[in-house]
Amino acid sequence: xxxxxxxxxxxxxxxxxxxxxxxxxxxxxWRATGxxxxxxxxALLWMTxxxxxxxxxxxxxxxxxxxxxxxxxxRWRVRLVDPTGxxxxxxxxxxxxxxxxxxxxxxxxxxxRELAYALVFSLGLAWLDAxxxxxxxCVLFLVCFPALVVLFPEYQPDPVLGFAAAELPEAFxxxxxxxxxxxxxxxxxxxxxxxxxxxxxSLLSPPDRRLDAELTELTxxxxxxxDAMDAQRRRIExxxxxxxxxxxxGLLMTLGMARLHLDGVSTPVSTLVDKAYEQAGTALSELRExxxxxxxxxxxxxxxxxxxxxxxxxxxxxxxxxxxLPGRPSEPVEAAAWFIVGEALTNVARHSDARxxxxxxxxxxxxxxxxxxxxxxxxxxxxxxxxxxxxADRASVLGGRxxxxxxxxxxxxxxxxxxxxx
Amino acid sequence: xxxxxxxxxxxxxxxxxxxxxxxGHQVRTVGDAPGLLAEVARELPDVxxxxxxxPPNFRDEGLRAALELRRRHPGLPVLVLSxxxxxxxxxxxxxxxxxxxYLLKDxxxxxxxxxxxxDRVAGGGTVIDPEVVRKLLAQRRMRxxxxxxxxxxxxxxxxxxxxxxxxxxxxxLAVSDAAVAKHVNNILAKLDLPPSTxxxxxxxxxxxxxxx
Numbered sequence: 001x002x003x004x005x006x007x008x009x010x011x012x013x014x015x016x017x018x019x020x021x022x023x024x025x026x027x028x029x030w031r032a033t034g035x036x037x038x039x040x041x042x043a044l045l046w047m048t049x050x051x052x053x054x055x056x057x058x059x060x061x062x063x064x065x066x067x068x069x070x071x072x073x074x075r076w077r078v079r080l081v082d083p084t085g086x087x088x089x090x091x092x093x094x095x096x097x098x099x100x101x102x103x104x105x106x107x108x109x110x111x112x113r114e115l116a117y118a119l120v121f122s123l124g125l126a127w128l129d130a131x132x133x134x135x136x137x138c139v140l141f142l143v144c145f146p147a148l149v150v151l152f153p154e155y156q157p158d159p160v161l162g163f164a165a166a167e168l169p170e171a172f173x174x175x176x177x178x179x180x181x182x183x184x185x186x187x188x189x190x191x192x193x194x195x196x197x198x199x200x201x202s203l204l205s206p207p208d209r210r211l212d213a214e215l216t217e218l219t220x221x222x223x224x225x226x227d228a229m230d231a232q233r234r235r236i237e238x239x240x241x242x243x244x245x246x247x248x249x250g251l252l253m254t255l256g257m258a259r260l261h262l263d264g265v266s267t268p269v270s271t272l273v274d275k276a277y278e279q280a281g282t283a284l285s286e287l288r289e290x291x292x293x294x295x296x297x298x299x300x301x302x303x304x305x306x307x308x309x310x311x312x313x314x315x316x317x318x319x320x321x322x323x324x325l326p327g328r329p330s331e332p333v334e335a336a337a338w339f340i341v342g343e344a345l346t347n348v349a350r351h352s353d354a355r356x357x358x359x360x361x362x363x364x365x366x367x368x369x370x371x372x373x374x375x376x377x378x379x380x381x382x383x384x385x386x387x388x389x390x391x392a393d394r395a396s397v398l399g400g401r402x403x404x405x406x407x408x409x410x411x412x413x414x415x416x417x418x419x420x421x422x
Numbered sequence: 423x424x425x426x427x428x429x430x431x432x433x434x435x436x437x438x439x440x441x442x443x444x445x446g447h448q449v450r451t452v453g454d455a456p457g458l459l460a461e462v463a464r465e466l467p468d469v470x471x472x473x474x475x476x477p478p479n480f481r482d483e484g485l486r487a488a489l490e491l492r493r494r495h496p497g498l499p500v501l502v503l504s505x506x507x508x509x510x511x512x513x514x515x516x517x518x519x520x521x522x523x524y525l526l527k528d529x530x531x532x533x534x535x536x537x538x539x540x541d542r543v544a545g546g547g548t549v550i551d552p553e554v555v556r557k558l559l560a561q562r563r564m565r566x567x568x569x570x571x572x573x574x575x576x577x578x579x580x581x582x583x584x585x586x587x588x589x590x591x592x593x594x595l596a597v598s599d600a601a602v603a604k605h606v607n608n609i610l611a612k613l614d615l616p617p618s619t620x621x622x623x624x625x626x627x628x629x630x631x632x633x634x
Contacts, residue, residue: 238480245505246431252531253437257444260533277531284528288506298508301481306510313557 012081013194016187028081029136029186032193035080036133042077043126046070046118065105067114071204074121081190081197089206117203125196132192135185142178146171223332223397230295230335237295245291248284255280299338303328307338308359315345317354317374323361329368329420336394336418337361337370343387344372344414352376352412363420367400370416378410391416423544424465427451428458428472428484429503438471438530445537454478455487462491462498469499469544473527474511485511492518499544503527509629512554516629520622523549523585542585548625549585556580558629570612578605582624 015028023029046066053063068090075086089110105111148155149171255277262270299307305323312319328334341359348357354376362369380388388404391414395402399419406412425442429435430453439449452461454477462470470491474484488500501523502515515522523543529551530536539549559568559576571579574595581591592602606624610617615627 241475241480241505242431246433249505249527249530250431250433250437252528253434253441253533256531256533256536257437257441260444281528281531292506297475297481297506298510302508302510306508310508 011083012190012197016190016194020183023190024183024186029190031080032190033133033136035077035193036129036189036196038077038080039121039126039129042070042073043122046122064115065102065111067116067118068105068111070118070121071114074117074200075204078197078200081193082201086201086205089204113203117200129192129196133189136189139178139181139185142174142181145174145178219397219399226336226394226397227332230332233295234300237291237297240287240291240294241297245284245287248280248287252277252280252284293342295335296338299334304334304337304361308341308361311338311342311345312359315357316349317345317352317357319345320356320358322358325361325363325368326365329363329418333368333398333418333420336398336400337368337416339394340370340391340416341372343391347380347387348372348374348376348412351380352378352410354410354412366419368418368420370418371413373411373413376410376412377408378406378412379408380404380406380412380414388414423468424448425450425540426458426461426467426470428453428455428461428470428476428487430454430473430476434473434527441530441533441537442540455483458484458487459490462495466495466498469501469540471501471503471540474502474504482511485514488522489514489518492522497521497546499523499546501525501540501543501549503530507551507553507557509554509558512550513629516548516550516626520548521546524554525549525551526553539585546622547585548622550583550625550629552580552584555583571609575605575609575612578602579609579628582606582609582621583628585621585625587621 012028012032015023015026046069050063050066053059053066072088075088079085090108091104146169255273258273259270259277262273296307296310298310303325305325308323309321312321329337341361345357345359348354352374354374357372357374360369360371360373388402392402394400395416395418400417402414402416404412404414425447427435427438427442427449429438429451435451435453439451442449450461450467452458455472458470458472470488472484472488474482476483485502488502491498491500497519499521500515500518502511503525504511505527507524507526512524515524521543523539525536525539529539542549559580568576577595578591581594586594588599588602588606592599595602607617609615610624610627613628618624618627
């Protein structure tokens with residue numbers, strides 16, 4: 001921890017709550033006025049821009065994204081009242097290229113919030129802001145009134161409250177009133193500006209950071225649990241291999257020797273020994289299958305391509321495998337990908353009536369893409385608990401994405417993207 | 423024969439020693455891959471039997487050691503045992519030349535068969551577990567050409583892969599040697615493989631074909 005507490009930055013809101021004299025003498029009322037008075041400029045520009053875009057059919061859709069630049073300007077303008085500013089809620093993880101950017105932005109809920117803000121701001125708020133801020137010039141007018149009287153003698157103001165000071169020194173009464181009103185208006189305008197900034201912040205800033213932190217922690221702990229599970233699976237596999245499997249193999253050898261000694265003699269004992277030998281053999285085969293399902297040694301030894309090829313060999317539905325990996329992905333990604341392919345092929349065999357399936361795995365530096373498709377009857381429902389939920393969990397923990405397209409009549413395509421943080 | 427057994431599980435070590443003793447072989451045992459290399463360097467045995475997964479990493483040290491031994495002592499017969507079979511391992515072994523074997527540990531229980539396989543390996547033959555063949559046969563992309571084989575031919579193919587001679591296969595299937603020879607020629611022809619009478623080359627060819 002830092003022993004010296006960081007100085008909290010001064011903001012209009014804190015100044016408002018501070019000493020009245022200090023506040024009145026500070027720049028905050030003027031900054032608030034500037035903030036409120038400058039809003040109509042971006043509003044006007046935005047409306048003009050949208051009308052231009054809508055007039056050109058080819059780029060009309062881009063009007064939907066115009067909230068983004070306006071919101072950026074608005075977040076920047078907030079600094080007049082609150083120098084801490086507002087963080088952009090947009091994700092930085094954008095796929096390369098214009099289409100990647102467009103796709104990401106179109107999918108973000110924030111984009112639509114910003115568009116809504118742009119509409120509300122340009123059609124109403126900006127002008128209301130300006131109207132409130134105009135109180136300040138009005139009061140300044142009162143303060144400067146004697147100067148007007150001197151400079152423009154022919155100027156005859158309408159009487160206000162039966163009082164029309166067209167002459168000096170009466171005109172100085174207006175100055176007095178103006179000076180009295182100035183702090184009041186300063187408080188009013190600054191208060192309003194602080195409220196406006198709060199509104200802008202609530203609409204244009206990322207959600208509560210505490211929630212963010214909790215979510216991050218949750219995601220991390222989920223990842224830790226999965227890692228622990230994978231490690232546990234490897235340990236169980238080791239223990240079974242070194243324990244039960246070896247013992248059963250030993251038993252099989254012992255029974256084998258017993259059969260050798262009983263060779264050619266058919267007695268009740270030899271029949272029983274034969275039976276025991278068969279049973280031990282079956283138990284060993286079953287245990288081998290079980291251990292394979294827990295964690296295949298081939299995945300540890302040879303990596304994803306070999307392990308997936310083996311999954312394909314075991315599948316009752318014919319599977320084509322097409323794998324192109326530049327190197328070995330990290331252990332969690334490898335384990336998840338293997339698990340996903342295994343589950344997917346199990347689903348294909350169980351539910352799809354497919355005659356043929358295909359597994360494709362591709363990777364570049366940033367992500368690994370697994371695609372499992374089949375020519376079955378389709379209609380796979382991600383919510384019907386066909387194991388797809390488990391797959392989504394595996395993918396989401398690693399920050400991956402899973403999409404299933406499965407129209408009735410097929411084909412079903414399961415696509416999983418896993419980021420490989422290399 | 424003088425046999426070196428490398429196996430980290432005491433139970434299996436004892437089982438193997440017991441069986442091979444019974445058949446009059448001289449057995450020495452070690453518990454890990456470095457021990458195996460040292461033991462063979464000390465005195466060259468007639469045949470080596472090794473487990474695949476051994477300390478320190480419990481991955482494929484046994485296989486690596488077996489291949490290393492083959493490099494140091496070309497032609498040294500090696501029989502590799504494993505709890506499960508991987509055709510990749512089988513392929514690596516077969517590519518190392520003649521006098522190699524790759525079997526599931528379960529096969530040791532069929533004592534007579536196991537000792538016969540060990541003799542075949544020691545005699546420069548090649549023995550591959552039928553499970554490997556079964557898995558390779560199950561591979562879908564193999565389906566098309568393999569579908570051209572009759573079921574009897576497939577049986578013969580599996581026996582070839584296990585390293586059986588025409589004579590042994592004939593006895594197993596209770597048919598004449600000539601009939602087996604015809605089957606073998608048909609298989610090699612259907613799979614577009616060069617005809618070969620030499621067992622190891624036959625096994626090699628079949629496995630190479632099956633791996634695609």
